[in-house]
Amino acid sequence: MKFATKAIHAGIEPDKTSGAIMTPIFQTSTYVQDAPGVHKGFEYARTHNPTRDVLQTQLAALENGNHGICFASGLAATDAIAKLFSSGDHIVSCNDLYGGTYRIFTKVFGRFGMQFSFVDMTDLSNIESALKDNTKLIWIETPTNPMLNIVDIAAVCAIAKKRNILVCVDNTFASPYLQTPLDLGADIVLHSATKYLGGHSDVIHGAIVVKEKSLADQLYFLQNACGGVPGPQDCFLILRGIKTLHIRMDRACENAEKIAQYLKGNPKVGNVNFPGFTEHSGHEIAKKQMKKFGAMVSFSLKDDSIEAANKVLSSTKLFSLAESLGGVESLIGHPATMTHGSIPLEERRKTGVVDSLIRLSVGIEDADDLIEDLKNAIQ
Numbered sequence: 001m002k003f004a005t006k007a008i009h010a011g012i013e014p015d016k017t018s019g020a021i022m023t024p025i026f027q028t029s030t031y032v033q034d035a036p037g038v039h040k041g042f043e044y045a046r047t048h049n050p051t052r053d054v055l056q057t058q059l060a061a062l063e064n065g066n067h068g069i070c071f072a073s074g075l076a077a078t079d080a081i082a083k084l085f086s087s088g089d090h091i092v093s094c095n096d097l098y099g100g101t102y103r104i105f106t107k108v109f110g111r112f113g114m115q116f117s118f119v120d121m122t123d124l125s126n127i128e129s130a131l132k133d134n135t136k137l138i139w140i141e142t143p144t145n146p147m148l149n150i151v152d153i154a155a156v157c158a159i160a161k162k163r164n165i166l167v168c169v170d171n172t173f174a175s176p177y178l179q180t181p182l183d184l185g186a187d188i189v190l191h192s193a194t195k196y197l198g199g200h201s202d203v204i205h206g207a208i209v210v211k212e213k214s215l216a217d218q219l220y221f222l223q224n225a226c227g228g229v230p231g232p233q234d235c236f237l238i239l240r241g242i243k244t245l246h247i248r249m250d251r252a253c254e255n256a257e258k259i260a261q262y263l264k265g266n267p268k269v270g271n272v273n274f275p276g277f278t279e280h281s282g283h284e285i286a287k288k289q290m291k292k293f294g295a296m297v298s299f300s301l302k303d304d305s306i307e308a309a310n311k312v313l314s315s316t317k318l319f320s321l322a323e324s325l326g327g328v329e330s331l332i333g334h335p336a337t338m339t340h341g342s343i344p345l346e347e348r349r350k351t352g353v354v355d356s357l358i359r360l361s362v363g364i365e366d367a368d369d370l371i372e373d374l375k376n377a378i379q
């Protein structure tokens with residue numbers, strides 16, 4: 001089945017009791033048993049919920065995996081992945097990553113004796129030299145946030161395989177429509193479904209997809225044992241969002257390409273980061289591992305100051321100043337003070353997140369209107 005068909009049909013069946021074409025929202029905490037231990041496969045809703053089960057099946061299909069495991073947020077999913085490991089274990093992560101991931105690794109799991117290294121994964125030798133005897137996981141985010149660097153997933157997986165190290169890819173920025181890391185050798189895919197999968201800025205949700213049954217069993221255990229599960233209504237909203245993922249993504253990627261081109265020609269703009277540019281250092285890898293180049297663009301200003309950035313950020317009319325990304329509406333943000341506020345200044349500057357850096361999540365409005373909006377704001 002091709003992607004667009006899977007987005008509509010994979011795992012979706014008419015409701016058995018009513019024939020409802022849409023998956024019902026099973027808003028229940030428990031299920032009646034015929035006799036002690038005699039039930040229909042559902043005992044308690046932290047452990048199993050039919051709405052969630054459908055979403056988990058659908059997500060597994062979209063990522064070409066076998067098992068989906070859903071959580072209350074992307075970070076609750078990250079939390080479960082980190083809990084696969086123990087005190088004394090070491091994780092190598094990219095240095096240019098979602099601020100909340102950096103925070104949970106260093107400020108939560110760091111306290112429990114886990115070790116982390118953050119390296120620039122665009123140079124594979126940095127990964128080789130960061131690996132230790134106790135390294136258990138390599139954590140990739142690509143395209144990276146907010147610099148939109150590209151990490152070669154297949155190449156990192158080859159390094160990891162040789163040493164029996166697991167690879168997890170945070171696939172939030174690309175979505176399964178553009179990139180399927182399990183096909184490239186990754187063991188675990190993570191999503192903040194809050195973003196493109198949901199797609200309408202109306203729900204917080206997280207998901208993991210794996211191929212291996214043993215890994216899935218550990219993650220289902222953690223989902224139930226730690227309890228960070230999503231509500232059924234949230235699962236319904238993600239199911240609904242997924243139905244248009246491919247169409248939304250096509251338009252958003254097309255808009256992003258036009259906007260990146262426009263910004264490149266604006267004399268007040270400094271660097272424009274967009275993997276679709278042939279001169280982008282990761283362009284060839286992006287072409288190889290992604291279907292399109294994504295709908296995120298970041299850029300700096302020639303006047304590299306927080307004040308100059310603030311002027312632009314508070315002048316757009318269509319781009320809303322807000323955290324998050326991946327919705328139908330375009331958003332503008334300031335990584336240095338917003339999403340990446342929890343990353344120390346030296347770390348932040350090292351990865352290229354300069355004071356004037358502005359990040360765009362390009363939506364599905366008309367590209368001409370979006371460009372006009374940016375033009376006015378930058379002037």
Ligand SMILES: *Cc1c(COP(=O)(O)O)cnc(C)c1O
Nearest residue numbers: 073074075098170172192194205
């Ligand atoms: C938003 C985001 C997360 C965290 O997800 P939540 O749903 O907000 O908990 C993780 N990774 C990336 C790349 C994100 O953009």
